[in-house]
Amino acid sequence: DQQVKQNSPSLSVQEGRISIxxxxxxxxxxxxxxxxxxxxxxxxxxxxxxxxxxxKNEDGRFTVFLNKSAKHLSLHIVPSQPGDSAVYFCAASGxxxxxxxxxxxxxxxxxxx
Amino acid sequence: DADxxxxxxxRITKTGKRIMLECSQTKGHDRMYWYRQDPGLxxxxxxxxxxxxxINKGEISDGYSVSRQAQAKFSLSLExxxxxxxxxxxxxxxxWTGANYGYTFGSGTRLTxx
Numbered sequence: 295d296q297q298v299k300q301n302s303p304s305l306s307v308q309e310g311r312i313s314i315x316x317x318x319x320x321x322x323x324x325x326x327x328x329x330x331x332x333x334x335x336x337x338x339x340x341x342x343x344x345x346x347x348x349x350k351n352e353d354g355r356f357t358v359f360l361n362k363s364a365k366h367l368s369l370h371i372v373p374s375q376p377g378d379s380a381v382y383f384c385a386a387s388g389x390x391x392x393x394x395x396x397x398x399x400x401x402x403x404x405x406x407x
Numbered sequence: 408d409a410d411x412x413x414x415x416x417x418r419i420t421k422t423g424k425r426i427m428l429e430c431s432q433t434k435g436h437d438r439m440y441w442y443r444q445d446p447g448l449x450x451x452x453x454x455x456x457x458x459x460x461x462i463n464k465g466e467i468s469d470g471y472s473v474s475r476q477a478q479a480k481f482s483l484s485l486e487x488x489x490x491x492x493x494x495x496x497x498x499x500x501x502x503w504t505g506a507n508y509g510y511t512f513g514s515g516t517r518l519t520x521x
Contacts, residue, residue, distance in 0.1 A: 303447065328509055337411070337497055337512030338450070383450060392503045394440065394465075395510060399449035 297321045298386050300398035308406055313371040315401050317384030320365065324386040328395065329358060329369050332381045341382070342369070374405045410434045413498050413513035420488050420520055428483045428516050430498030438501045439481040440510065441465075441473060443494040450497065456481055488520040 299318045307313045317327075325346035330338035344351040344358045344367065351358050357370045371378055384398040411432045420426050430439065441453040442465075452465030454473040462473060470492060472484045485492055495517050499510040 300449075330510075335514070337499075337514050338510075339512070340509040343509065394452065394455055396452075397442075397450040399447060 298398040304402045306404045310373045313374045315369040323388040326387045328385045330383040411513035417517045430481045432500045436500035436502040440499040441483045442497045490520045
């Protein structure tokens with residue numbers, strides 16, 4: 295049973311526009327959420343996180359929104375740049391983030407110049 | 408030097424062979440993990456260790472074993488490799504600080520079983 299779902303395998307946007315990547319989770323015990331970015335031939339790297347006590351966290355061009363009632367989070371990238379082209383993984387953890395992470399299947403973002 | 412180093416980076420092996428993938432870290436983290444990535448399946452946890460004396464199975468541990476030789480070293484073994492173990496393998500580390508919890512990943516080992 296997949297506890298973290300990224301239903302869009304791929305997303306294509308134009309440079310300068312907004313990219314919105316979505317993630318749903320089923321485990322109500324999850325209370326800490328992260329986004330990772332992965333380039334080919336490299337390991338995933340941490341991008342941004344959010345605790346369940348918040349509904350928004352912002353870091354530069356990246357903003358993560360959390361809707362606990364819908365068990366849904368999203369990553370907004372504004373403005374999108376060609377260098378943002380990568381696979382983005384959503385991840386979740388319980389116990390305030392102390393438990394191991396559960397990852398989604400990833401969404402491949404392509405930002406076209 | 409990388410914080411999390413995986414060796415080898417690439418490996419081709421034959422069905423039935425035993426193979427070991429190694430991971431070492433310089434971050435001083437107590438927790439270490441092994442994941443595999445397959446196209447369309449994301450990152451799936453194989454084994455994890457929260458300290459040197461703690462080893463736990465992940466969601467896909469069958470056919471794999473691990474050894475935590477020291478805080479800095481965590482190796483993954485395939486006792487008898489089979490073709491469906493062809494994948495990209497990642498080691499990761501973490502340290503629970505009570506905030507900003509996250510993993511540091513190695514660059515991966517691409518394993519092909521023929």
